[in-house]
Amino acid sequence: MAQHVHDSLIYDRRLRPIYELLELGNNKKALQEAEKLLKKMPVLPCGRALKALALLRLGREEESNTLLKALAEEKPSDEATLQVLSFCYKETEQLEKICELYKEALKKSPGNDELLAHLFMSYVRLDDFKSQQTVALQLYRQVRGNPYYFWAVNSVVLQGLRGPESSVPAKRSLFLALAQRMVEEFISQEKIKDEQEVQLYLSILMEQGKFKEALDFLGGTLCQKVYPGAHKSLKIDLFKKLNMWNELNSYLKMNLRSERDRWDYYKDYLTSCFELAKLNDTTEENENNILDNCHEFLCQLIEGGKRVRGPYLARLELHKRMRENNMNAKELLGDFADLIIEYFRFFGDKQCCTNDIALFLESISRDERITVASKLVRDSGISSTTLPQNKEQMQKHICSLQLSRMCGSNIGLSQEHLLALYTALRLHYEHGLSAFGQNLLSTDMGPSDPYSLLATHIMYDVAAEEGKSYHLIEAICLLYYVLQNSPSNFHAKLLLLKIYHFLGCGVGAHQIYESLDIKHIQLESMGYLHCALLPATGLVSVAKSVYDVTLSFFTTSYKERLEYIAMAYKYGSFSKIEEFMDFRDRLSNSLHYASTSAEQLLLELVCLSGALWQNLNTYKMMSIHPAEDRIKWNELADNRDLSVVVRWDPIDLIDHNEKQNSFDQDIECLQIRSHLLRLVASFIDALNSHDKIQAENSNEGNRNTEVLESLKTSWNEIFKRIRSKNFTKSSNKFLVNLLPSRLHAMLDMPYETFFSDVAEFLIDLSINFQLTDDRVAQLNGNVSKVQTILCDSVRENNDQEDNIWNRREIQQRIVSAVEILSLYAFVLSVCHQKYATTPVQAKKSKKKEGVQKTASENLSQRIIGLMRHLKQELQICDNELVLWKQPKFHTSLAECMSGMSLNPQVESSVTTKVSDIFKENHLQTIKDLRNIIKDKIRMVNK
Amino acid sequence: MTTLRPFTCDDMFKFNNVNLDPLTETYGLAFYMQYLAHWPEYFQVAESPSGEIMGYIMGKAEGQRENWHGHVTALTVSPDYRRLGLAGLLMNFLEDVSEDKKAYFVDLFVRVSNKVAINMYTNLGYIVYRTVLEYYSGDPDEDAYDMRKALSRDVDKKSMIPLLHPARPEDVD
């Protein structure tokens, strides 16, 4: 007791302030305080643990490690110290050590339930299900609480489903049967208390295909008592699994009567009808009977109260399924187009009507779709000479227009026709705004906004057909105008973001991006819209800040991933555990995470600007470790939300493989980018380790050269492999299409030869200490080639009548050129320090010294020669960038805006704003690129 | 036309169409995960026939004795699917879960400026129990209404007797 009081006093007075400082991230102060405390109480384990944590967070890993090691050897057993040590191990990803820690502590106080619980969680972090089971049972014996017992059950289940033996069917069954028995023992003793326990039992039965048992259990008293809200969906699922179509049918009919708008019920209800029809297929009559009844039932629901979409949609679905089954749907339900029109008449004034009808468009032919489309437009009652009389009619009109684009009505129209359509939409927008869009809250979307969104898509079509930017810029102006009226219309913002990136205008894109306030998980699912496109814009500071925010989300989530599953155990939410595991893997292996990490490091290398020792320090802090490939290539996950940008593109022209193709290509792009990073790092390491080459066979030096050699080989192999796949660029037929993967730029620009030649140069240098004339010519030739690409690109853009439309691609080439030369500059600067400032001391034999000296002077001269050449070429690039011309705006842009019947003030403010953004983008890009180049000129100035 | 099902982690990758709405907050990952881990039955999503997320509700059960209640932490419906009764459906669901748990009432906080939501809750039978001053931080901070509706266990609707004096954020929760 006295001891305890003493402990808690120390804790309160001495330790807590240190905890608090660490929590606030004030690691330096925390370290000072810890050291102060340790002066007084040098052995206090918790004090030392806190010191280790502070050191770790200050990046002083070695010192921290020494301390940690010593502490671990003492086998601490007090809760506080163990906690802090666990933190340290979590941060350094040494999760096994946490298990060791608690195992040792338990030896000192066997059966301590708190320690056991920690030990259990430490196995959870490692997915070590077997050890989880053991510890959970120990805990259960100790404490006798249900939760621990079910921890054990769940651990057994996981061994069967995901453990090392889960792929052996016999083992899998064994584990599941064991888990089932464990629960049943509890059931027989009437110990089951919790809904999640029941759910776990049900899922164990389901995993074993014991559907009948599950169904019986679901209907039993225990389940009714403990789990009254048992999901109906579970019962439905079981009926389906057991082919109990009659039961399913009546169960769903019962439920649909009270919930007439449940799509999930209708779908299964219809399935049950078709299955029953199949079963009783002895006579066609019978089959018809069942579907007749089904139709009858839907009609009852239609008439049975307030008008809801459910039964109407179900009828469309019935029509569709009958046609799929070659049944005579028309006879039973009438003409499909008529049903759609009927639906439209009832629900066309709801925004969701477009999506509803779209569900069924694929089931009819293109010709039929065109017919439906024109019927819908006619039915909306709006023609070229009339305007909507009320909000509902306007929404109907909007819906009919969206659907007719989806049906393909816009395809094949002449440019004039499309432009006329655009003008009409713009006018409808204006009209709707003044008639129905007044007094909106700033958080509302304008009711006529969809006209403008549709108009934007059409303008993209026109621009793409012409290959000119003019009409697309007009669309930008229109969208800004929309945003003035409804500032929180995120659809308009997302379209702007797409257009800006399409036109290579990163500054505009970034402004819009900021206004979207994208954060947390959205950084992952929407990162592809901005973050992933930044490498090609050349906007260094923008890119850096977005990478930082994005990566801080990922690193935090990566750390936290360890706790979610533990939390699910803590609350006994067994139904979530596997889901959490999958989610953890999906997020940890995110392609966007891996790419952004690589881009951030590459950008940092490209932007190096200080003195050599500073740069080497920065480089060291990046801890790249070229020998390790840390990316799990086969597990990379695509978590992009492509559906977030609105589209109504013709359904038969939508490329359903777009996402997969772009994912595949982006993975290959990452292969190259991450390899580039590792290759450059291996250059630096190889050069740096020469420092230590006192004796010729320094191990580290050799190893570094070996790494370099093997990376060089794989570098060439990667390119060969990727080129042989002949990837095609994505088409950008529609505005929402993803931009072509950067992979193509990586293949088109001379990355491969350039860095492969640098690698050979360095290998040659480190093994033979030589730099031949041929090599010099080759390297200088490569540099000149990159310079030419850059200058030609600038000139190409300058010569273009419309220097905005192709800007993105040209800009991307220029940015790549700067990147290549910058990385090379850094490598040369390190090389220079090693070979040109100090004589090579490889051979110390006195006799040869004279020869060596001239050789090394010679080498040094040659390296300086390389640098001078690079400097010259960089100078040329810099001069050319100055000549890069501003984006030219079509003189009639202002005209077109005034044609928009906007008031003149709005019009001029919008056009000025847009042209200013493009100008700013141009100037900023040039400024950022020139800064990089100037730094590099300084870097190689010898 | 709805499919109602438990919210899963993967839904976070595709709830953007709902969350980009300016009145809908996107919370840190840990926040959602905590709700999923602790009150999975209280986190439901309404899905459209094409598999799009139309809206979701996130809540919890908390409190002691007569204060044992269901709480709505977030309720949101995508702009494309408003005025179809979805919010009502989701609220019903949460009330049913709370009934199953034998809670006394359901409560929630809403910005005093959010007329649409306040109106909706009122139509669903909620009353303003009290005002919480400067509950939402921002520029400027905004007050919240703490709204409540009694469940069947609170026979006398004691939980719905409004308080006359506003509370401070630190006094609630």
Ligand SMILES: CC(C)(COP(=O)(O)OP(=O)(O)OC[C@H]1O[C@@H](n2cnc3c(N)ncnc32)[C@H](O)[C@@H]1OP(=O)(O)O)[C@@H](O)C(=O)NCCC(=O)NCCS
């Ligand atoms: C508030 C919100 C959830 C309502 O969703 P919803 O699915 O459109 O609401 P419902 O269709 O279920 O509406 C139920 C009732 O509320 C009222 N209501 C809802 N929206 C309304 C509106 N815009 N104007 C007037 N009344 C409205 C109506 O009485 C409606 O019943 P009715 O359509 O039969 O007349 C939705 O607008 C939203 O997501 N807003 C942004 C997020 C938010 O504010 N959440 C609440 C934070 S606490």
